[in-house]
Amino acid sequence: MITNSEKRPCLLVKLHDAVAPISISLADGGKLTLDASTALAGPGYHKYVIKVIRLIERESQIIWELPQASLHTGDDTGYLSHGDSEKLSSHFLNWLQAFCADRLAVLDGRLDSGVVWFSDPAEFGVDDSEESETRLFQVKSAIVGLTGPRDAQWLQNVVRNPAEGVDFFPWWSETNSDSDFGSGMHKILFKTCWRAPVSQSEFNSLAATSRLLENSYTVNPHRKYPMREWSQINHFLSENGMDMRSSEMLKQMDLGEPTTFKLGYRNENVRLCRGDWSMELPGDFVERKLEAESVVEAKSVSGPMRIIRFAFPQKFAAAREGVTIGAAALLDTFGRADIDRVKQISDTTEGGVHRRLILDRATVDKLDCYWLKVLAAVDGNIAFLSIFVESESSLDWAFAIANSLVPVNHLIITSINLPKLGKVSELHSIPPMVPINTEVMDSPAAHVPSLHCTASILPAPVVLSSTTVFSAVV
Incomplete structure (x- = not known):
């Protein structure tokens, strides 16, 4: 439990490793507000959040109010009202198509956007205090998502055929295999240091990453898996006495020639932000x-x-x-x-x-x-x-x-996805992972899929505790 920007109690609920927690906070008039950003995660995650909303409604005796456009409340995708999975998927792909078109316009024929600094979306909103620490990662890419960076050619493909953008979302379907894939990719991108582990916690993290990818691959082998990086993780584990069941499968695969690009943002320097200052250190x-x-x-x-x-x-x-x-x-x-x-x-x-x-x-x-x-x-x-x-x-x-x-605040010189950065706490108010240009903020792509719900608490309200919410979603 933390306090929000209005100094009111706010409960953060973590539903997935790669996504920022949803927030449930008290508002004026004894109301609750629930906010969840789902755009970068995908329709599978969006549906899961809806299930949590319904569960909270049943278990905590609250009534979610009807959406009000003037208050910007409700489900931006409409799924909360219509429950149509096909419409939900189309909404996500249409949003991604519009965003890719905007991004291409910003690039204006350039294949390289230069160095992009961005933060781990899973950390957004977790700690907005002045004493908080934020790590920024870098890559040269036209766009960055939860499953890795994309180039200008990929943007063009999605604009022509939005269905080619499905691989952008880590949790596309409702299956656990998609959720596991997203968690595994998050660990590869943000948590893996790409060297032999030097502690038990590092070893456990590598093992968990490989298991998540194994679980996902067993159910759906057709996704675009990071085979080379997965094989490297298994090699680190094997050197420390653990042989993963996926190792033999990966050895039999043609992983292709090594490329200059390495997936995993800790292959490069990261930037540590503390207070009003930041510095680079090796990942x-x-x-x-x-x-x-x-x-x-x-x-x-x-x-x-x-x-x-x-x-x-x-x-x-x-x-x-x-x-x-x-x-x-x-x-x-x-x-x-x-x-x-x-x-x-x-x-x-x-x-x-x-x-x-x-x-x-x-x-x-x-x-x-x-x-x-x-x-x-x-x-x-x-x-x-x-x-x-x-x-x-x-x-x-x-x-x-x-x-x-x-x-x-000097990072604005080298960063295109932190357009109004003033202090570390402001990092949490900017949409993560997506390079944003202030000229396109009012475009259709800026209206990302998200949920913002308000609820009236019934007479003799039930106290909403962290125990209640977390036990409801496990």
Whole structure:
């Protein structure tokens, strides 16, 4: 249970690994509101949410009100009223076709949209506090979905024949096999680090991923499965003593020639957002929290030692009314202790960000290493980063990581799917995974399939608890 933007109690209900939770919150007049975004998941997930809505109605003695266009309530697909599966599927494909047409218009003949930054849709709305952390992933793609990125040719195919877009949705039908496929794809895309597991939790996650794909493939072998990545996961498991039943099947398949593109967003750097700041770190690093969770440490697993420690940024209120502590003053205050002791200090200013790099020596894990301290500040706000590397040959890498430390609102320069980004909490108000251009926000494709229901609570209302809801949907 959390509080929403109106400071009212809000219950988040997780129905699928790859999809943001539905929210149930209190509204004025003793009403409940239920919100669910289903567009990227597919009609199978949409139907499942409808079942949950009906279950809540039966178990909690509430009455869902009739849809009101003026209040933007109801089921955007109409399925809640008509119950026609064919119409529901057509609605999803028509929406996807319109969106693909809009995206092609934005690309204007270009095959590559450049680097797209996006967040895991499963994390949207889970924690909107200023202390929350968000990870952004990157790919060069015309469009990004829950089953992986798509190129411009795929967009053109869907515009000509929307039925070719079925593979975009992880939960197309009502079957459990489709749900398992979506969960497995989510783990491949966002959770897999593409190296041998170094902990029991990583091992368990890899095993769960393979089992989900096995369960789905047994029922429906005709979907487009990530065979090469699936085989790699089974290889990691086999090296650690677990042979999956799918391993022999995959060995007998022709997986084709290796491609330059690797499915799985942790093959590239990810961007960690904390407070008002963000920085890049390798997707295969092992992370842990230090100092009462105020510091995130990311560490290399193989090769020379490389460690990144990102402290939670600090805000500073105005020294007096109307006067904010300037960026240069913050650097002088927090970097003063090193000026007389350390000779290798570099101060730079770019794009309004004042940055001080201090190169020192330190002992970490009994190894003598280089210690690059990074202070980056804007007026009223400063961030701290420590980077430890074992050899001088790794210093260029360390400086690149240091220069990736920028305010979150600077990401608008390199991102096309976060058009109005101001702070981390605002990430959760932007539709996930789909590269959005502000010029097409009013197009038909912007009206995505979703549910927004209101309910009147009967006299002597039943208290809606997390136990009630979760037991209803299990």
